[in-house]
Amino acid sequence: MKLILSLVMSIVLVLVVALVWSFMPAKLGSTAIELTDVPKAMPPEGMSISALPTGVMKSRAGLAYRGGRFDDERDFAMTAILVRHPKGNLLFDTGFGRNVDEHFKTLPKLMQSTTTYEKAETVASQLQNAGISHREIAGIVLTHAHWDHVSGLDSLPSVPLWVNATEHEFIESGNEHSALAQSLAPHNFHIYQFVDSPYLGFPRSYDVWGDGSIVLVPAEGHTPGSVLVFITLPSGTRYLLLGDLVWQAEGITLPAERPWLVRAMLGEDAERVRQHIRHVAAIHQRFPEIKLLPAHDARAMLELPVLPNSRN
Numbered sequence: 001m002k003l004i005l006s007l008v009m010s011i012v013l014v015l016v017v018a019l020v021w022s023f024m025p026a027k028l029g030s031t032a033i034e035l036t037d038v039p040k041a042m043p044p045e046g047m048s049i050s051a052l053p054t055g056v057m058k059s060r061a062g063l064a065y066r067g068g069r070f071d072d073e074r075d076f077a078m079t080a081i082l083v084r085h086p087k088g089n090l091l092f093d094t095g096f097g098r099n100v101d102e103h104f105k106t107l108p109k110l111m112q113s114t115t116t117y118e119k120a121e122t123v124a125s126q127l128q129n130a131g132i133s134h135r136e137i138a139g140i141v142l143t144h145a146h147w148d149h150v151s152g153l154d155s156l157p158s159v160p161l162w163v164n165a166t167e168h169e170f171i172e173s174g175n176e177h178s179a180l181a182q183s184l185a186p187h188n189f190h191i192y193q194f195v196d197s198p199y200l201g202f203p204r205s206y207d208v209w210g211d212g213s214i215v216l217v218p219a220e221g222h223t224p225g226s227v228l229v230f231i232t233l234p235s236g237t238r239y240l241l242l243g244d245l246v247w248q249a250e251g252i253t254l255p256a257e258r259p260w261l262v263r264a265m266l267g268e269d270a271e272r273v274r275q276h277i278r279h280v281a282a283i284h285q286r287f288p289e290i291k292l293l294p295a296h297d298a299r300a301m302l303e304l305p306v307l308p309n310s311r312n
């Protein structure tokens with residue numbers, strides 16, 4: 001009996017040590033990728049970018065990346081991004097919708113218990129206040145289909161939802177992490193396709209308007225069809241929308257992945273996420289002028305003017 005008890009105690013001790021260790025600092029390093037020059041882009045006059053903040057979730061650096069402190073409270077931005085372009089205006093993600101309270105209750109209890117949130121205006125009402133009708137939005141491009149990126153679809157039912165085939169499959173799969181997207185998604189999906197056109201070391205890409213101003217690349221792992229978005233403005237300013245590849249900029253600047261417990265809750269493909277973090281870290285070292293926008297980094301989002309303001 002004593003032997004069994006001490007065996008159980010030892011196993012519990014090992015598990016606790018492993019769990020604590022999974023939150024400790026561990027840098028990923030960057031991948032050696034040949035990056036000669038930033039790809040050419042011909043953004044048209046009139047193209048611009050604006051942020052639409054819909055609220056924040058309260059969390060801690062310690063939950064966002066390995067080595068983050070638990071007394072370092074962070075606002076996780078829930079911000080959609082509008083990119084106006086003469087060929088079509090695109091919204092990237094939707095933030096919190098008007099029914100976010102209901103949506104939040106669909107999360108696993110452990111997730112609900114580790115955060116609180118504050119609501120701001122929805123994307124739909126910010127567009128209305130800026131005098132932009134839904135018909136003027138060509139599509140909503142999802143960086144991925146998690147609940148906090150699709151909640152605002154509840155007020156934008158008529159706008160086509162742009163996803164790649166892999167993320168579309170994820171939405172339709174009945175997976176718990178895409179259940180809200182499945183229930184809110186409109187019937188007019190616009191499924192885009194990547195082509196074998198390399199972009200900054202990514203083998204495939206999708207140049208939305210054919211002028212290099214908005215280029216999507218697949219970065220599967222956080223969800224099966226997650227994407228990164230490279231945006232180049234007429235001024236030459238460049239952004240990289242990271243979606244949830246990392247939650248805070250330190251994920252790339254250190255670089256560091258999310259702690260194991262968080263990765264497990266999200267059901268991510270950890271090795272794929274690690275590969276893409278290393279890749280983006282290499283891009284960031286080579287081209288620090290490309291501004292990184294992790295979807296939930298409120299400090300990074302301050303870089304963007306808030307609608308009705310915009311930057312060309």
Ligand SMILES: [Zn+2]
Nearest residue numbers: 144146222244
């Ligand atoms: Zn996510």
